[in-house]
Amino acid sequence: MSTLNFTLNGKAATAKAGTTILDAAEEAGYFIPTFCHHKELKPFASCFVCAVEVEGRRSLVPSCSTEVLEGMVVNTENERTKSARKTCLDLLLSDHVGDCLGPCMTSCPAGIDIPGFVNHIAEGRDREAFDLIANNMPLAGCLGRVCTRPCETGCRRQLVEEPVAICQLKRFPSDQAIKQGWEILPSKNPPIGKNVAIVGAGPAGLSATYYLQMFGADCTVFDAHEAPGGMIRYGIPSYRLPRNIIDGEVAVIEKLGAVFKYSTKLGVDVSLEELKAEFNAVFLALGAQSASGMRTPGDDLPGVKSGIEFLGAVSRDETLPIGKTVVVVGGGNTAIDAARTALRLGAESVSILYRREREQMPAWAEEIDAALEEGVKLETLVAPVKIEPVGDGLKLTCIRMELGEPDASGRCRPVPVEGSDFSIEVDEIIAAIGQNVDSSMVAELDTTSWGSINADEQTGQTSIPGVFAGGDCVTGADIAVNAVAAGRRAAFAIRQYLLGEEMVGDPKGYNHSMGELDQIPAAVTQPFEKERRIPMPHLEAKNRATNFEEVETGFTEEMARAEAARCMECGCRDAHECSLRDFATRFGAKPDRFAGNKREYRRDDSHAVLVYEEHKCIQCGSCVRACDELLNSSCMGFAGRGFEARVKPALDRKLALINSGELPKLVEFCPVGALTLKSDAVATLQPEGFLKTEE
Amino acid sequence: MEKFESIKQTLDFAIEREQEAVDFYTGLAEQSDNASLKKTLVAFAGVEKGHKEKLQAAKAGAFAAVGNVQSIDLKIGDYLVDVQPSPEMSFQDALVVAIKREKAAMDLYSDLAKLVSDSALVALFEKLSREEGTHKNSFEAAYEEHFLSEN
Numbered sequence A: 001m002s003t004l005n006f007t008l009n010g011k012a013a014t015a016k017a018g019t020t021i022l023d024a025a026e027e028a029g030y031f032i033p034t035f036c037h038h039k040e041l042k043p044f045a046s047c048f049v050c051a052v053e054v055e056g057r058r059s060l061v062p063s064c065s066t067e068v069l070e071g072m073v074v075n076t077e078n079e080r081t082k083s084a085r086k087t088c089l090d091l092l093l094s095d096h097v098g099d100c101l102g103p104c105m106t107s108c109p110a111g112i113d114i115p116g117f118v119n120h121i122a123e124g125r126d127r128e129a130f131d132l133i134a135n136n137m138p139l140a141g142c143l144g145r146v147c148t149r150p151c152e153t154g155c156r157r158q159l160v161e162e163p164v165a166i167c168q169l170k171r172f173p174s175d176q177a178i179k180q181g182w183e184i185l186p187s188k189n190p191p192i193g194k195n196v197a198i199v200g201a202g203p204a205g206l207s208a209t210y211y212l213q214m215f216g217a218d219c220t221v222f223d224a225h226e227a228p229g230g231m232i233r234y235g236i237p238s239y240r241l242p243r244n245i246i247d248g249e250v251a252v253i254e255k256l257g258a259v260f261k262y263s264t265k266l267g268v269d270v271s272l273e274e275l276k277a278e279f280n281a282v283f284l285a286l287g288a289q290s291a292s293g294m295r296t297p298g299d300d301l302p303g304v305k306s307g308i309e310f311l312g313a314v315s316r317d318e319t320l321p322i323g324k325t326v327v328v329v330g331g332g333n334t335a336i337d338a339a340r341t342a343l344r345l346g347a348e349s350v351s352i353l354y355r356r357e358r359e360q361m362p363a364w365a366e367e368i369d370a371a372l373e374e375g376v377k378l379e380t381l382v383a384p385v386k387i388e389p390v391g392d393g394l395k396l397t398c399i400r401m402e403l404g405e406p407d408a409s410g411r412c413r414p415v416p417v418e419g420s421d422f423s424i425e426v427d428e429i430i431a432a433i434g435q436n437v438d439s440s441m442v443a444e445l446d447t448t449s450w451g452s453i454n455a456d457e458q459t460g461q462t463s464i465p466g467v468f469a470g471g472d473c474v475t476g477a478d479i480a481v482n483a484v485a486a487g488r489r490a491a492f493a494i495r496q497y498l499l500g501e502e503m504v505g506d507p508k509g510y511n512h513s514m515g516e517l518d519q520i521p522a523a524v525t526q527p528f529e530k531e532r533r534i535p536m537p538h539l540e541a542k543n544r545a546t547n548f549e550e551v552e553t554g555f556t557e558e559m560a561r562a563e564a565a566r567c568m569e570c571g572c573r574d575a576h577e578c579s580l581r582d583f584a585t586r587f588g589a590k591p592d593r594f595a596g597n598k599r600e601y602r603r604d605d606s607h608a609v610l611v612y613e614e615h616k617c618i619q620c621g622s623c624v625r626a627c628d629e630l631l632n633s634s635c636m637g638f639a640g641r642g643f644e645a646r647v648k649p650a651l652d653r654k655l656a657l658i659n660s661g662e663l664p665k666l667v668e669f670c671p672v673g674a675l676t677l678k679s680d681a682v683a684t685l686q687p688e689g690f691l692k693t694e695e
Numbered sequence B: 001m002e003k004f005e006s007i008k009q010t011l012d013f014a015i016e017r018e019q020e021a022v023d024f025y026t027g028l029a030e031q032s033d034n035a036s037l038k039k040t041l042v043a044f045a046g047v048e049k050g051h052k053e054k055l056q057a058a059k060a061g062a063f064a065a066v067g068n069v070q071s072i073d074l075k076i077g078d079y080l081v082d083v084q085p086s087p088e089m090s091f092q093d094a095l096v097v098a099i100k101r102e103k104a105a106m107d108l109y110s111d112l113a114k115l116v117s118d119s120a121l122v123a124l125f126e127k128l129s130r131e132e133g134t135h136k137n138s139f140e141a142a143y144e145e146h147f148l149s150e151n
Ligand SMILES: Cc1cc2nc3c(=O)[nH]c(=O)nc-3n(C[C@H](O)[C@H](O)[C@H](O)COP(=O)(O)OP(=O)(O)OC[C@H]3O[C@@H](n4cnc5c(N)ncnc54)[C@H](O)[C@@H]3O)c2cc1C
Pocket: A146, A147, A148, A199, A200, A201, A202, A203, A204, A205, A222, A223, A224, A225, A228, A229, A230, A231, A232, A235, A236, A264, A265, A266, A267, A285, A286, A287, A288, A289, A308, A311, A333, A334, A335, A337, A441, A470, A471, A472, A473, A477, A478, A479, A480, A481, A483
C-alpha cells in the first residue's frame, strides 16, 4: 500500500492510503472527539464533532469518513475546528436531560459521592461506604454530627416527602468503624521529599494535612491551642460532638505521619518568615478566632464574656462555675451552644436575646428547637444597650426593636423603638454576636479590610507565592464542611505547586443537571412510594439538659439500612465513562447557549439487566448500527425525522419484551449514559479512589 | 450665625469638614503598621474625598445630588461606646469611629438648621444633615454585616 505525505497541524505527516483523517491524527497523537464512530462499525458521519478543516474545502469535513489524500493540509486543532466542536456539543447539551452527578453531591461542598456511599450502606457494604466517604471527607464522624447539611437542600427525595438523612447516614460507617474496631490507614503515595507547614488544626488545616500526607508530603501542624479541632473542639460543645470522635479522626492523620505542635502560636512562637524559610510551602488555616465586641457601655465588666471565650473555657473544664441567671446575646450557632452549655453547667435561667425575629436567626432551626425543649428562653426583637454593675450581678438595659423597611438586599433591618428601654438583673452575660478573622500576625499578606486573608478560591494561593490559606480565615466565620473542602482544594494545589505543575486545585468536570427541584419531571419521582424519613434517636430533653452526654445517639444498623434505601440514586451510571461529559469538560461546552425544548424524560427499566434512558440519547445511531451490522437483530431502530427523530426499541416495545440475549452488548456501543447495565449501580461505577483504606 | 450668611459660605464650611476627615483618616493610615487597617483607613479617606467632591460639584451648581437619598437609620451608632481612634485599633473600632464621626456631622447640621433663619439655608443644612446621615447609615450597614453577623 502506498504511503501518502500530508500536512497535519502544520507538521509533515504520512499515512497509508485508505486511512481516515481520524485514524491518522490519532496515530500522530492528536485527540479528535467522536460519538458515532466505532471501530467495529462502518463510518456513519452523523455526530459531526469529529469535523476538521481541510485546506481548499469550504466546509469542515467529518474526519471519521474522510480519507487522507496526497498533499492534503489538515487542521484538527485550530480555532475554527475547536469552535465547531464546541457548537456541536452545546447543541447536544441544549436538549439533553439527565444528571451526571446527583444533586446532593453537587450541593455538598466537599463533593462526597453521596448516592454511592448511601447505596453501599443500603446494601450492607459499610466498609466500602467508609472508604468512599474518606475520599472527600477526612472528618466523617465529626461532620456526620455537626454538618449543616447543604447536601440535603438539594436532595430530590424531598419531591416525594423529605430529603434523605444524608448527613446522619454519613456518620453511620464511622460509628461502625469504632464499633467493629476497624484499623483505618489510608494508602499513601511515595514521599515527594517536600515539607509543608500547616498553621491551624481546625477542619481546614486537618483536611489539608490529611491529603498532603497521602500525596507524599511531610506536614508539621502548628496550633495555638493545646489540642486539635479548632472551633469544632473549642466552640462546638461535647454533647454535640464527643471529643473522642475528634481524637480518633486526628489519630488517623497522625498515623499518616503528620507531626503536631500544639501551644505554638504563629506571630508569637514562630513567624511566617521562619516557616517560609523552613518549609517548602505554608498553609494558613487560622479560622475566625476573635469575637465581635458588643461595644455597649459596660461590656468590659466582669461577668460579661464572649461566646467563644465561654465555650472555649468549658471545653477545657466542664465543671466551670456559672451564675444563676444567664443572658446570651445573639442568634447564631454560638449563641445556641452557649445557652445550652450554660444550662448544663447548672444555670437556673438562661435567655437568648436576639435583635430580629426567630425566622432570621442564623442558627440551625433544629438546634433552636433543642434549646427551647431543654428550657432556654428566647426573646426576639430586643437588643442590649447598657450594662451596669449592681450588687454581685449586672443590670442589663435593653431596647425593643422593630423591623424596618427592607433594604436593597431585601432584608428587613431591625431599628430601635425609641423609649422602649427596660432593664433586667442577671449574673452573667454572654455576647455571641459574631466572629472575625485576626490576621494581624501575617500582615505581609493581602487581606480584606475586615482582616480575612485574600486567597484564590480554587487553589488557596495568597498574595505570597508558596503561602496558601483556606477555611474561616478566608471566608470569615462559616461552616465546617466548607473549611474541609477548602483544605482539600488547597492540598491539591499545594501538591501541584511542590511538583512544579500548573496550579488548578481539584477542578470539577462538566456536570449536566435536570435543574432545580421545580424543574424535575414528575416521571422521575413517580415510581417511588412515600417512606418516612427515619428520625435520629436522641436523649430526652429532661435527661440531657443537665449533663454533657451526647444528645444524638446515632442510627442502629436497621435504621441506617432503611434510611439509605430511601435514596433514589440520582446521578448517571455512566458519569465516569460518558463521552458527552468528557468532551463537554475538555471543550468547555455549555448547555444554555441554545435555548429550546428539552427531550422528554422516558426511562425504560423493564429489562432484567438493561436500562434505556431515551432522554439521554444523542442519536448517534451506534446501537442501531450494532444491531444491524453485528448482532443481526433489529431491536433498536430510528423513528421519526429531523427534530422529531428518536432512537427506540423496534415497534416501540418495552425492552423487556425484546427477546434477544445480545441486547446487553449494546451498552458497549452507547457513548453516553442512555443505555446502561443495571449492575453498574451508581456506587460500583466509582473510579478507584486514590485512597483505599487498609484493614 | 454670621458665619453662615450665604450658601457659598456654608458649602465652603462643609467642604472644609470633609477635607478634615480626609486628612484625619490619611494621617491615621500613615501611622498604622497594620496592613489591613491601613487599607481600611485609606478606603475611608477615599469615601470622604468622594463626599467633598460632591459638595464641590454642588457649589458649582450640581445641587440636586446632595441629601437626596433617604436611607434607613439603623441607629447602631446611638448605642455604641466612643472609641479613641488609634493607628492600632481594630477594624471594628475603625468602623465605630467612622460611624460616630458621621453621626456628629449629621447632628451638627441638623442643629445648625435650627439656628439659621434664612429658609434657603435651613433647607441646605437639612440636606447636608441628610447627606451625612446617609454616610453614617452606610457605615452602620457595613458594621452590621461584619460585626453583628450573628445578632
Ligand atoms: C460555637 C460554634 C458552633 C459551631 N457550630 C457549627 C456547626 O454546628 N456546624 C458547622 O458546620 N459549623 C459550626 N461552626 C463553625 C465551624 O466550627 C467552623 O466553620 C470551622 O471550625 C472552621 O474551620 P477552620 O479550620 O477554618 O478554623 P478553626 O476551626 O477556627 O480552626 C483554626 C485553628 O487555627 C488555630 N490558630 C489561629 N490562629 C493561630 C495562630 N496565630 N497560631 C497558631 N494557631 C492558630 C486555632 O487555635 C484553631 O485551632 C461553629 C462555630 C462555633 C464557634
